[in-house]
Amino acid sequence: MANEKIRFEGVTKRFGALTVLDKLDLSINDGEVVTIIGPSGSGKTTVLRCLMTLESIEDGLIRIDGEPLNKMESEGRLVPASNAHLRRMRLKLGMVFQSFNLFPHLTVLQNCVEPPIFALGVTRDEARSRAQELLDMVGMGDKQAHYPAQLSGGQQQRVAIARTLAMQPEILVFDEPTSALDPETIEEVTSVIRSLAVKHSYTMLMVTHQIAFAHDISDRICFFDKGRIVEQGPPAAVIDAPTEARTQQFLRKVAQAR
Amino acid sequence: MSRSPIAILVPLAFLAGLYFAVFSSVAQFLPALLNGLTVTVSVAVPSILLAYAISLLAGLGRLSSIAPLRWVSVVYIEVFRGVSLLVVLFWLYFVLPEFGLTLSAYTAALLGVSLNAGAYGAEIVRGAVRAEPKGQYEACVTLNMPPLRKYARIILPQALVIAIPAMTNMTIELLKGTALVSAVTLVDLTAAGVRQNQLTYRTVEIFSVLALIYFCLAQIVRFSGARLEHVFNRHLGER
Numbered sequence: 151m152a153n154e155k156i157r158f159e160g161v162t163k164r165f166g167a168l169t170v171l172d173k174l175d176l177s178i179n180d181g182e183v184v185t186i187i188g189p190s191g192s193g194k195t196t197v198l199r200c201l202m203t204l205e206s207i208e209d210g211l212i213r214i215d216g217e218p219l220n221k222m223e224s225e226g227r228l229v230p231a232s233n234a235h236l237r238r239m240r241l242k243l244g245m246v247f248q249s250f251n252l253f254p255h256l257t258v259l260q261n262c263v264e265p266p267i268f269a270l271g272v273t274r275d276e277a278r279s280r281a282q283e284l285l286d287m288v289g290m291g292d293k294q295a296h297y298p299a300q301l302s303g304g305q306q307q308r309v310a311i312a313r314t315l316a317m318q319p320e321i322l323v324f325d326e327p328t329s330a331l332d333p334e335t336i337e338e339v340t341s342v343i344r345s346l347a348v349k350h351s352y353t354m355l356m357v358t359h360q361i362a363f364a365h366d367i368s369d370r371i372c373f374f375d376k377g378r379i380v381e382q383g384p385p386a387a388v389i390d391a392p393t394e395a396r397t398q399q400f401l402r403k404v405a406q407a408r
Numbered sequence: 409m410s411r412s413p414i415a416i417l418v419p420l421a422f423l424a425g426l427y428f429a430v431f432s433s434v435a436q437f438l439p440a441l442l443n444g445l446t447v448t449v450s451v452a453v454p455s456i457l458l459a460y461a462i463s464l465l466a467g468l469g470r471l472s473s474i475a476p477l478r479w480v481s482v483v484y485i486e487v488f489r490g491v492s493l494l495v496v497l498f499w500l501y502f503v504l505p506e507f508g509l510t511l512s513a514y515t516a517a518l519l520g521v522s523l524n525a526g527a528y529g530a531e532i533v534r535g536a537v538r539a540e541p542k543g544q545y546e547a548c549v550t551l552n553m554p555p556l557r558k559y560a561r562i563i564l565p566q567a568l569v570i571a572i573p574a575m576t577n578m579t580i581e582l583l584k585g586t587a588l589v590s591a592v593t594l595v596d597l598t599a600a601g602v603r604q605n606q607l608t609y610r611t612v613e614i615f616s617v618l619a620l621i622y623f624c625l626a627q628i629v630r631f632s633g634a635r636l637e638h639v640f641n642r643h644l645g646e647r
Contacts, residue, residue: 202549202550203549204546204549204550237552240549240550240552241552243550244550245550247543247546247547249543251541251543251544251546251547252547253544253547253562253566254566255565255566255569255640264561265551265552265553268553268554268557268561269551269552269553269554270552313551314550314551317551317552
């Protein structure tokens with residue numbers, strides 16, 4: 151078995167009386183591209199947010215490279231993680247949001263240059279040349295001096311991807327990266343993500359409603375419902391020949407909506 | 409924000425009318441009023457700067473995760489919002505000496521005016537920071553931005569733009585509030601007007617000029633605020 155990169159062990163997340171994640175077990179290998187699909191409210195996004203430490207979890211453990219993320223080891227026992235521990239562990243993680251969350255008062259280049267300077271301590275020159283490289287890669291090299299509000303949604307999302315990559319993460323997390331986009335700009339974003347999945351060795355965890363896109367790039371699809379994985383496996387199995395009734399029903403509805 | 413033509417025309421027409429009607433008598437009392445104006449400005453300008461600094465500190469203090477900072481900020485805000493400026497000025501100038509702390513009239517005026525305005529400003533800052541979209545904070549978390557940088561570089565620059573209209577309001581209030589500093593013996597614009605009225609009895613002219621000067625000062629503040637907002641909003645687009 152390949153190296154395990156991320157591991158969810160019995161992760162439970164509740165919002166009040168509502169259990170969003172119910173003792174989730176999920177293991178993702180190094181370099182694997184995993185996509186979570188499922189109906190809204192099924193807890194898909196919460197999986198990503200727990201991994202990014204944007205949500206605390208009530209029970210269970212998340213490990214990255216075998217090391218606990220939401221807890222840390224102290225004198226042989228697991229204790230709640232300190233901010234310093236979270237900060238160190240998050241260096242391996244990068245997230246792309248549904249709503250981009252670019253910094254609107256900074257230019258495209260500043261958006262990609264400043265986080266590495268402040269969080270990684272790289273020099274401004276180093277950060278700048280790396281940011282320019284990444285912006286070229288996502289096809290935004292000629293828009294460096296623009297502000298986010300001057301860009302289309304697809305362009306903003308490509309900048310957001312470059313900003314995330316500028317932090318040199320090992321794991322990329324995409325939360326519905328095309329859901330806020332106009333239909334005609336979806337393709338420019340999916341093609342960037344596709345090239346990341348194919349040409350690079352990032353471990354990727356994605357939530358999307360673009361079933362065909364997920365089918366194309368994923369090594370594994372997890373179908374989520376009510377905070378649990380109902381069915382998982384290669385796209386050819388889960389999407390083309392689902393065995394669970396709930397998965398079949400969901401995919402039928404998605405196909406009808408198209 | 410468009411500049412209303414009325415805002416320019418009214419004072420101009422007012423000035424012209426005044427010029428023809430009372431030119432001779434203005435010369436009698438105008439120099440004294442201008443002296444008063446310099447006192448008003450010399451209290452107002454440093455008070456505005458100090459009030460902004462206090463607003464920022466107390467506003468962020470109220471949002472702090474450190475409980476004692478929060479308590480100090482809340483007590484400050486509630487005390488100075490809850491006590492009239494006139495009473496605060498009396499305390500600073502007449503009561504504190506009873507406890508062995510004597511302030512000059514100018515220092516008392518400056519402190520009183522800025523502490524009073526800062527309490528309102530703190531709430532403005534707090535509201536503006538809270539209005540910042542959650543996604544900006546989450547981006548800072550996932551990008552591992554250190555807390556100080558997060559505020560200095562990401563949150564505050566955006567929040568302060570949101571705060572400009574309310575801060576303009578507060579600044580104009582502060583400016584007009586300086587009329588109370590005569591209570592601690594300073595001869596500001598209003599006090600000079602009152603005194604000249606007693607000497608010359610040109611009541612209509614004096615208080616017309618007084619009104620006009622305050623109006624013009626407020627317009628300067630309003631225009632600066634609109635200008636700042638325009639500059640900072642240039643790139644932000646619709647939000």
